[in-house]
Amino acid sequence: MVQTEVIAVEMCLFQSLILTVSLFSCSNANIFTCPKRSDDVFKVLNSSESELIFAHVIYRHGDRTIGHLYPNDPWREEIHWPEGYGALTNEGKRRHYKLGKFFMRRYGEILGHKYSPNKVYVRSSDYDRTIMSAQANLAGMFRPTDDEIWNEDIGRVWQPIPIHVVPLKSEYLIANERKCPKFEAMFAKHEKESPEIQRIYSQYADQFLHWTQESGANITTFREVKELYKTLLMERARYKTLPAWAEKAIERNGVMGYISKYHFKMRTDTPQLARLSTGFLIKEIFERFSKKINKTLQPDRSVWVYSAHDDTVANLLNSFGLFEIHIPPYASSILLELYKNDENEHYIQMFYRKSDVEKPSPLNIPNCGEKCTLDRLYELYSELIPGDFETECRWP
Structure with a gap:
């Protein structure tokens, strides 16, 4: 008798998980008797659904x-990109x-x-x-x-x-693309006054200079770093051989990646x-x-x-x-x-x-x-x- 009741309890708990009905919704005559799949049960369930x-x-x-091209890029010519520049592959x-x-x-x-x-x-x-x-x-x-x-x-x-x-x-x-003069003014002000942004500019000034010298582009802003970084990533994704400095620049968890990712929050800082x-x-x-x-x-x-x-x-x-x-x-x-x-x-x-x-x-x-x-x-x-x-x- 005890074994039968244990089995009944297990079945009741299993069904209650499915029906989200408490075990105590069983009949008063026998608490080990589980509820049947009645319309009333499913009305309760459906009332909480969305x-x-x-x-x-x-x-x-x-x-x-x-x-975005950079002057010293060995892959800058459009012949290397048959789809065209900035095109879907x-x-x-x-x-x-x-x-x-x-x-x-x-x-x-x-x-x-x-x-x-x-x-x-x-x-x-x-x-x-x-x-x-x-x-x-x-x-x-x-x-x-x-x-x-x-x-x-x-x-x-x-x-x-x-x-x-x-x-x-x-x-x-x-x-x-449509310029918002107030935004441009406020963004320039924020960039100059943000302690975190200025800390990054100061801490990695030598890196900005290094990337400028190697790429031949004028890399002075977070956005310019991001565009260079994305270009290098796209070239690597297409199995283009990159210069040694570029390979190092896009190493996992590197400075160029950090600055590029940080730029994505700056416009909504x-x-x-x-x-x-x-x-x-x-x-x-x-x-x-x-x-x-x-x-x-x-x-x-x-x-x-x-x-x-x-x-x-x-x-x-x-x-x-x-x-x-x-x-x-x-x-x-x-x-x-x-x-x-x-x-x-x-x-x-x-x-x-x-x-x-x-x-x-x-x-x-x-x-x-x-x-x-x-x-x-x-x-x-x-x-x-x-x-x-x-x-x-x-x-x-």
């Missing part, structure tokens, strides 16, 4: 060729195609498996590599179904899907800088979340995609207080997802996917946690939300 209803996706383009295309398939696995239920302009919107910065990344990504997301096949040669492989851009001279949302560099993107994302919650988003889309850059990813993470100093990898992506529960309450979760993880963990948003209401996000980041671009950027 439904994904909308997502913003911001990703970096795929692998690319060099774009075949590996970059493959990486984004794979990422697109991941997005379909994650968002297929809210997108449907057929492309609809009323379900998804894609915006890219006006660079070939970001536009092409978006094209490869969409090819992974939306393989043509029977009635979408439009060409026998292409068949079920690809269909055209619109990607929206604005001219670079007007772009300030996902690439800081203070709330004022973040407001003028990333605040416009945050404002647009929050406003779109609000429209979705209030059922005023027209068309009532499910996923909004931004094809952008490593700076875009780093700046957004750092503005939210979530950035650990590094270079965002190719095709790394930030996912901001909106959920609704059975009580019609909404919350937002944020994810950073920088590898081929199938189920990234939600980020712990400072002073909020893994789940934040939109109202709470507005409270936390109110000083980052700007007005219109012209007014905010006016200087002096």
